[in-house]
Every structure is written in C-alpha cells, then in structure tokens.
Amino acid sequence: MHIMIPRPTWYAWKVWRRNWDVFFKTYRVNFLPPFVEPVLYLLAIGYGLGIFVGEIEGIPYVHYIAPALLAISMMNSSFFECTYSSFVRMYYQKTFDAMISTPLSIEDVIAGELLWGATRSLIYATAMLVVLVAFGVVSLPSSLLVIPFSFLAGLLFSGIAMCFTAITPGIDTLNYPAFLFITPMFLFSGTFFPLSVLPEALQVFAIGVLPLAQVVTVTRSLTLATPLPFFFYSLAWIASCATVFFFLSIYLMKKRLVV
Amino acid sequence: MCGELNRVYCLASPLSHQTVAGAPVVGRGVIYIYGEVEADQRKPGYPSPAHQMVGKNKGAGHLSFTRKKVDFTERVLFRVNNPSITRKGLPVKPIIEGRGLRKEFGTLKAVDGITFSVMPGEVFGFLGPNGAGKTTTMKMIECVAPATSGILTVFGLDVNRDPRRIKRWLGVVPQETNLDPDFTTLENLLVYARYFGIPAAEARQRSEELLSFVQLSEKRDVPIEKLSGGMKRRLILARALVNSPRLLVLDEPTIGLDPQARHLMWEKLKTLQAAGNTIVLTTHYLEEAERLCNRLVIMDHGKILVEGAPGDLVRQYAGEDVIEADYTPRVVRCLEEIGARFEVHGDMVQVFSDRPKEVATRLLSDCNPGRVFVRRGSLEDVFLSLTGRALRD
Numbered sequence: 001m002h003i004m005i006p007r008p009t010w011y012a013w014k015v016w017r018r019n020w021d022v023f024f025k026t027y028r029v030n031f032l033p034p035f036v037e038p039v040l041y042l043l044a045i046g047y048g049l050g051i052f053v054g055e056i057e058g059i060p061y062v063h064y065i066a067p068a069l070l071a072i073s074m075m076n077s078s079f080f081e082c083t084y085s086s087f088v089r090m091y092y093q094k095t096f097d098a099m100i101s102t103p104l105s106i107e108d109v110i111a112g113e114l115l116w117g118a119t120r121s122l123i124y125a126t127a128m129l130v131v132l133v134a135f136g137v138v139s140l141p142s143s144l145l146v147i148p149f150s151f152l153a154g155l156l157f158s159g160i161a162m163c164f165t166a167i168t169p170g171i172d173t174l175n176y177p178a179f180l181f182i183t184p185m186f187l188f189s190g191t192f193f194p195l196s197v198l199p200e201a202l203q204v205f206a207i208g209v210l211p212l213a214q215v216v217t218v219t220r221s222l223t224l225a226t227p228l229p230f231f232f233y234s235l236a237w238i239a240s241c242a243t244v245f246f247f248l249s250i251y252l253m254k255k256r257l258v259v
Numbered sequence: 260m261c262g263e264l265n266r267v268y269c270l271a272s273p274l275s276h277q278t279v280a281g282a283p284v285v286g287r288g289v290i291y292i293y294g295e296v297e298a299d300q301r302k303p304g305y306p307s308p309a310h311q312m313v314g315k316n317k318g319a320g321h322l323s324f325t326r327k328k329v330d331f332t333e334r335v336l337f338r339v340n341n342p343s344i345t346r347k348g349l350p351v352k353p354i355i356e357g358r359g360l361r362k363e364f365g366t367l368k369a370v371d372g373i374t375f376s377v378m379p380g381e382v383f384g385f386l387g388p389n390g391a392g393k394t395t396t397m398k399m400i401e402c403v404a405p406a407t408s409g410i411l412t413v414f415g416l417d418v419n420r421d422p423r424r425i426k427r428w429l430g431v432v433p434q435e436t437n438l439d440p441d442f443t444t445l446e447n448l449l450v451y452a453r454y455f456g457i458p459a460a461e462a463r464q465r466s467e468e469l470l471s472f473v474q475l476s477e478k479r480d481v482p483i484e485k486l487s488g489g490m491k492r493r494l495i496l497a498r499a500l501v502n503s504p505r506l507l508v509l510d511e512p513t514i515g516l517d518p519q520a521r522h523l524m525w526e527k528l529k530t531l532q533a534a535g536n537t538i539v540l541t542t543h544y545l546e547e548a549e550r551l552c553n554r555l556v557i558m559d560h561g562k563i564l565v566e567g568a569p570g571d572l573v574r575q576y577a578g579e580d581v582i583e584a585d586y587t588p589r590v591v592r593c594l595e596e597i598g599a600r601f602e603v604h605g606d607m608v609q610v611f612s613d614r615p616k617e618v619a620t621r622l623l624s625d626c627n628p629g630r631v632f633v634r635r636g637s638l639e640d641v642f643l644s645l646t647g648r649a650l651r652d
Contacts, residue, residue, distance in 0.1 A: 018450055018453075022441040097437050098439065098451070101403065102426060103454065259404065
C-alpha cells in the first residue's frame with residue numbers, strides 16, 4: 001500500500017487557537033491542578049515521606065521528586081488532552097467534522113490538536129515551576145529550560161495519545177492505555193525512587209522504552225543543574241519519538257476519519 | 260435552463276475572475292455584476308468589491324456601467340435579464356459536475372456511477388430514500404469523502420487536487436448539528452470565520468449581520484446548549500454563510516424543524532438564491548423540494564433514477580391529477596374496462612390519468628366506489644412510484 005506522509009500546514013494554528021480560547025474561557029478551573037497538585041505532593045511525599053527517606057544519591061528527597069512532579073504533569077496534561085478530550089471533540093462534539101468543511105484539512109486539525117497538547121504541557125509545567133521555585137526546591141536559572149523542554153515532552157505524549165485515540169473503538173477503551181501504560185509509568189520511571197533499585201531487566205526496559213523515564217532524566221538534570229547519565233540519550237530519544245508519533249498519529253487519524 | 264427563469268446567472272470562470280470585458284455580448288439587455296476582482300487583476304473600468312455594476316449595451320459588444328452598492332461580495336457573477344444574451348454570449352459552465360461518480364464502502368456501493376451537473380444560480384435537489392447515497396454525494400462535493408472512481412469538479416476544480424480552494428468558497432450545512440458547544444452563538448461564527456482566515460474585524464461585522472439575517476441577534480451570547488433545535492439549524496445556516504460562499508451545500512437543512520422554523524428556513528434560502536447563490540440540497544420533505552428546487556434528481560441504491568424540474572417530473576410520472584378511490588373488486592374491474600393506469604396501496608386505489616374528470620365521473624356513476632378524491636399530482640407520487648413503498652432502514 002502506498003503510504004502518504006501527512007503534510008499539515010500553518011492552518012493547524014487555527015485549530016490550536018480554538019483550543020487555546022476554550023482553555024482561557026475556563027482558566028480558573030484549568031489553573032487549579034498545576035498550582036494545587038505540587039503543593040500537596042511536596043508536603044505529603046516530599047516533606048512527609050522525605051523524613052524517613054532523607055536523601056537519595058546525595059540529594060534531599062524533596063529536591064529529588066520536584067522534577068518528577070514536573071515530568072508527570074507534562075505527561076498527564078498532554079496525554080489526557082489528546083486522548084479523552086480529543087476523542088470528545090472528534091466523536092461526540094463533531095468539532096473535527098465542522099473544521100474540515102472549511103479550508104482546514106484533517107492533517108491540519110490533528111496537528112493543531114497535537115500542538116495544543118504540547119502547549120498545555122508547557123502551561124502546566126510553567127505554572128508548577130512557579131510553585132517549585134517558591135518552595136526553593138529547584139535550581140535557577142537552569143530550571144527555566146524546563147519551559148521550552150515541556151513543549152517537546154508534551155508533543156511526545158500528545159503524539160502517543162493521539163495514536164491511541166485513532167485506534168480506540170470508544171471512549172471507555174481509552175482506560176486501557178490510561179491504566180496499563182500511564183499509571184505504571186508514573187510509578188516506575190525513576191519518579192519517586194531511582195531506577196537502580198529495580199531488577200536489571202526492568203532498568204533496561206525503563207531506560208530503553210519508557211517515555212516518562214526519558215522525560216524525568218532530562219527534567220531532573222535541568223532542575224538539579226547537573227547532567228545525569230543518559231541526559232543526551234534521553235533528549236535525542238524524546239525528539240526523535242516525538243517526530244515519529246507526530247506523523248504516525250496524523251496518519252492513523254486520517255485513516256480513521258477520511259473514509 | 261436559461262429560459263426557464265428568464266433570468267440567468269452566469270459565472271465566468273469563477274476562480275480566474277474574467278470579467279465582462281472579455282465576453283462577446285450580443286443583443287440587448289441588462290447585465291448586473293456582483294463581485295470582486297482580485298487585486299492583481301483589477302484594472303480601470305473593471306468592477307470593484309462591493310459594487311454592483313449595471314450596464315446597458317448600446318450596440319454589439321459595447322457596454323456602459325453605473326455602480327450600485329450590494330451586500331454580497333466576493334463573487335463574479337453575471338445576471339443577465341435577457342436570456343438571449345447569455346445563450347449567444349457568455350458560456351454557462353456548471354458549478355458542479357459529476358461524471359461516473361462512484362463511492363464504495365467495502366462491498367457496499369453507496370454511490371454507483373452517477374452523472375449530474377449543477378448550474379450557477381439554481382437550487383438543485385438530491386432526493387431519495389434513506390441509503391440512496393445522497394449524503395455520501397454531498398460529502399464528496401464538500402471534499403470530505405474521496406470518491407472511489409469517477410470525476411467530480413466544483414467551480415471547475417478537481418475535488419481531489421484543489422480541496423482547499425474549493426472549500427474556501429463552499430458553505431456547508433451538515434445533516435448532524437455540529438456547532439461548537441464550547442462557545443456561544445456569536446463565538447461559533449467568529450471561530451468558524453477564523454478557520455477561513457477572515458480578519459477579526461470583518462468576521463465580527465459579518466457575524467452580527469448573519470445573526471440578524473437568521474433572527475438570532477438576541478441569542479448572540481447564549482451558550483449553544485440553550486438554543487432550541489430550530490435555532491441551532493438557523494445558526495448552522497448562518498455559519499455556512501460566514502465565508503460568503505458561492506455554493507451552498509445543505510444536507511437536510513430543515514430536518515426536525517417545526518412548520519414555523521421550516522418556513523423561515525425556506526424564506527432564507529429563497530433570499531439567498533435571489534442574491535445569486537447556487538444551492539445544492541438533500542431533503543426527505545417532497546413538498547420542500549417542490550417549492551425550492553429548480554431541478555432535482557431522485558436517487559435510489561446509489562443511482563439516479565430521474566432528473567428534471569419538479570413540475571415536469573410530476574407531469575411525466577404522476578400526471579396533472581391523481582384520482583384516489585376505495586379499493587373494491589368492482590372499482591378495479593371498472594378501471595380495467597376504462598383502461599386507466601392504477602396502483603393499489605392498502606385500501607386505496609390510485610389512478611393516474613390525463614382525463615381525471617372523465618375517470619372520476621365514470622367511477623361515480625358506474626362503479627359504486629365509496630369515496631373518490633381527485634387531487635393534484637405531487638412529487639410524492641413520483642417519488643413513491645419510482646422508489647416503491649417498501650420501508651428502508
């Protein structure tokens with residue numbers, strides 16, 4: 001079969017802008033999680049649990065989990081945007097159908113959704129960073145690089161999410177990737193404890209293929225202002241997979257919607 | 260087609276904007292030009308945006324112009340009040356042309372090799388039972404669903420090669436209401452205008468105008484969920500007009516509307532046609548098709564069964580008048596004696612005849628028929644006799 005490489009255009013930003021407008025219509029609700037979540041996690045896990053943990057690899061526990069909170073937030077904000085929210089727009093609201101009756105193509109629409117997922121990751125990471133800086137648990141100025149990085153990481157998770165959205169039969173079956181992929185990743189990607197305590201096979205697996213493990217590595221390097229092992233590997237991994245999933249998800253969505 | 264309206268709409272190569280200067284006009288008449296010439300093609304003496312130019316030809320090939328403001332811009336459209344000018348002069352090209360158009364979903368032939376053309380300024384209807392292929396045809400015209408085979412051009416452009424340019428000039432009213440529930444009434448129009456790249460100030464002005472056109476100005480800041488079904492359909496019509504389309508594609512525009520809302524929708528569509536728009540629509544309401552359409556096709560199982568003006572089709576397939584009588588063996592025997600064409604539907608006999616009075620009198624006097632009605636033939640008679648009475652899914 002002849003496979004066409006999808007060619008989204010700048011029209012995608014019009015789709016992005018639609019989602020941006022909706023987001024800021026209800027900004028009070030939307031900005032709640034990035035400000036409240038880190039406070040709760042820092043207090044409960046960082047300071048509460050941290051008393052028993054003390055330090056990990058010479059780093060105070062609360063400093064150790066701060067970048068993980070950022071990485072998890074990037075993952076959740078973009079992944080859930082491009083699964084459940086995109087699915088609702090596609091299937092229930094028929095927003096995509098309305099859009100492709102205009103000069104927008106389906107490639108533009110999906111690219112716009114992916115860019116928006118990435119932007120949401122950037123917005124949440126930035127808001128959370130403000131809280132983490134206020135708590136003094138991240139180093140400056142290197143932590144500011146988290147802001148542009150969160151867009152790239154968001155694009156990666158958006159692309160993966162959109163692939164699931166393209167193949168899911170209904171909204172309920174999106175629970176499979178949410179619970180079998182996102183939740184395990186949330187716990188086993190060097191977030192709350194180092195990968196080195198895991199069996200070697202699992203370590204290799206995490207470093208090799210788990211997207212969140214890569215994002216945690218890069219984010220932690222930035223907030224601690226020291227490049228960790230695998231920093232450049234992880235960055236390259238994220239950039240290349242983000243590109244692959246960007247085009248793959250557009251291709252799969254086109255296959256689903258253009259019949 | 261030209262003579263029928265005594266008013267002809269001619270679109271001279273819609274996307275290249277050739278104006279009347281290049282057209283050999285012969286005869287006497289008035290030419291109205293609505294429209295805009297793209298900036299790079301604008302020359303002294305050519306029509307400019309938002310101006311109507313009225314010219315009377317004083318002799319062969321000579322035209323003089325006066326200007327008047329009009330509401331509808333962005334189209335180059337020649338409305339020739341004297342059809343003879345058009346027949347001899349400007350060539351009329353179809354707005355939509357489909358040839359051997361096919362669409363298959365696996366083994367299902369949704370559209371099975373249809374050929375049709377829609378001329379500028381006409382209201383063209385696609386009728387047929389559920390599953391006839393109407394919506395699929397609309398989606399192919401909207402450049403949303405690719406055809407399996409065949410040729411389909413809109414504005415003279417291939418739907419596969421130039422979807423973006425075609426869609427720029429298309430106004431679409433889908434069967435399913437797909438307004439954006441995250442926005443208010445006005446915002447729906449503004450956001451949609453942005454997809455077309457219409458500048459914000461212009462979009463705002465146009466949206467307000469359109470809201471008043473569909474009588475929704477009072478609901479401008481209301482969320483979509485608070486609108487009634489009729490209001491939603493009207494808002495969708497307004498949304499379809501936001502880009503000043505040259506062609507409107509309406510898939511069951513009055514579905515689920517009450518009679519008041521339906522009449523308002525008809526009135527709006529008539530207004531749009533009078534302003535020079537070409538309209539393609541599908542409908543299940545045959546009375547609606549009879550009122551609105553200049554020409555229509557009746558489809559079934561993906562094929563076009565007949566094509567023509569509603570009045571002609573009624574005359575041809577149902578006759579001017581239809582006689583209905585109670586179904587009794589005696590009535591049937593009588594009709595067979597007269598040699599009239601009839602069909603039995605339930606407890607009624609329908610008789611198609613060009614001598615309705617004669618047949619009715621004969622039935623009443625000789626056949627003891629119970630009840631007898633004579634009524635005008637309608638598109639519904641044509642539709643049912645062509646597509647049968649079996650239920651569709």
